[in-house]
Amino acid sequence: MNVLEAKFTRSSNSQKIKKLFSQFSKEELMEKKEIVCIAGRMTRKRMFFADLTDQSGTIQLKFSSKSEDLAKLDNGSIIGVKGIICRTDKGQLSVEVKELVLLSRCSRPIPSFYYGFSDNEERFRNRPLDFIINRQKKEIFFLRHQVIKNIRQFLEEKEFIEIETPILVSEASGAQAKPFITHHNKLHRDFYLRIATEIPLKKLLVGGFEKIYEIGRIFRNEGIDARHNPEFTTIEVYQAYENAEYMMDLTEELLYYLTQEVLKKEEFEFNSHNVSLTKPFRRLSMIEAIKEHANIDFAKINGLEEACQLTQKYNLKLEKFQKTIGHVILAFFEEYVEKKLIQPTFIYDYPIEVSPLAKSKPENEKIADRFELYIGGLEFANGYSELNDPHEQRKRFEEQTKQKELGNEEIASFDKEFLEALEYGMPPAGGLGIGIDRLIMLFTGQNSIKEVIAFPQLKIKNENN
Structure with missing residues (x-):
């Protein structure tokens, strides 16, 4: 048996073998004498049998009673095998090993494939081992790849192009978040x-x-919990000469496209609810949503003083920088409405105070032409008609700066370079942002963002434990 070869040429994999030969009987396979070369991790040693696991799945290996190869191998070692496709006496499709090459030795013990990790947090600390023993966790990332590939395909068919922008930036702007x-x-x-x-x-x-x-x-630079990771993946889409309503339609169309092309289903279990992505999605203004779920009608609230009295009545605590009617409306929405939006729902008409980069509605300058999509009580998308007036944008930045002085650490930078760019003229446009990680959570029924990020950030391990 050769040790630690630099290369092994494969002719097949476990999935292809099952697809091409599952229909044949033991006798038919004996007659065919089909020879294959496969490679992967050897798992579940037993008597004269073992499993070989590659990226596509698992196939059983059958060893001769005279073979010494199996006894010499540590469970978990990576091997290359040349053998003949066969069926065992019990009918199990297998590869009868004729030649074996050790490609990488496993020198650490692998936990039981049946019991897995006893500490769930340890799974994320030791992701390679997690993926070795938990095939279903690995499947999440195959689906993630397909989703991202089909998002690109969807947009390419609509003649969008992808352009990479800087990760290192001179100003932390474009969202409300504390930067690194x-x-x-x-x-x-x-x-x-x-x-x-x-x-x-x-x-x-x-x-x-x-x-x-x-x-x-x-x-x-934010907290870590089931729905937040300090680094995550988004898609942002912009189309000139369109608006927020067009972006709502595009979001709905994209999600429906993914259900048809990738998932082959429109209903999912997410956060203990059955969620349907059948079109059309419901659309509600923020004030309508608060009235429906909290029985409070902000259309009848006259002035900031009356709004603040409501917060006292409902024990809603506001920060100093939140003393505007818009912030009060958003606070009630986040407290009493968000978690109740189970089926896909577009919430539109956001207060302008919390939408510094969005255009105002033509009929009401206090309302932003903005929407967010909620599913299973969680936000999935954010979009709006983009503000393209440099004078108004400067005014918004100045208002944001005042909030920062009052203690809001998540206020974006005053971006002078962006204002200068706007002064050259930006066409009216619709913009859209979607959280890719949360989308994968929805499509795979996961309740933690850690499950859909290959290497999530974790708190420091207590070495004394």
Whole structure:
């Protein structure tokens, strides 16, 4: 038996073998004498049998009673096998091993494939081992790949192009989030890790690109929980000469497309609810949603003082920077409505105070032409008609700066470069952002974002435990 070969040429894999030969009987396979070369991790040693697991699945290996190869191998070692496809006396499709090559020795014990990890947090700390013993966890990332590939295909068919934008940026803008800061030694200056791709993509609109998007990693210096990870993946899409309503339609169309092309189903179990992505999705204004779920009608609230009295009545605590009617409305929505939006629901008409990059509605300057999509009580998408007036944008940035002075650490930077770009003229446009990780959570029925990120961030392990 050769040790640690640099290369092994495969002619097949476990999935192809099952697909091509499952229909044949033991006698038919004996007559065919089909020879294959396969490679993978050897698992579940037993007597004269073992399993070989590759990326596509698992196939049984059958060893001769005279073979010494199996006894010499550690469970978990990676091997290459040349053998003949056969069926055992019990009818199990197998590969009868004729030649075996050790490609990589497993020198650490592998936990039981049946019992797995006793500590769920340890699974995420030791992802390679998690994927070795939990095939269903690995399947999440095959589906993730298919979803992202089909998102690109969907947009390409509509003539969008993908353009990569910087991760290191001079201003942390485009969203409300606390950024990570890093330092460039040669330039002797600090940079931020981007908190959104919005601003550079909108600069591209100024530059004459009309249908653009980017799928990329975003970094936000925030807490870690079942729905948040400090680095995550989003897609942002922008189309010139369109608006928020068009982006709502596009979001609905995209999600329905994914159910048809990738998932082959329209209903999912998510957060203990059965969720249907059948079109059309429900659409409600934020004030209508609050009235429906909390029985409070903000259309009848007169002034900030009356709104603040409501917060006291309902024991809603507001920060100093939240003392506007818009912030009060959003606080009631987040407290009493969000978690109740189980079936896909577009919430539109956001307060302008919490939408600094969105256009106002023509009929009401206090309302932003903005929407968010909620499914299973969780936000999945955010979009709006993009603000393209540099004077109004400057005014919004100034208002945001005042909030920062009152203690809001998540306020974006005052982005002078973006204002200068807007002064060249940006066409009216619709913009859309979707959280890819949450989308995969929905499609795979996962309740934790850690399950859909290959290497999630974790708290420091207590070495004393």
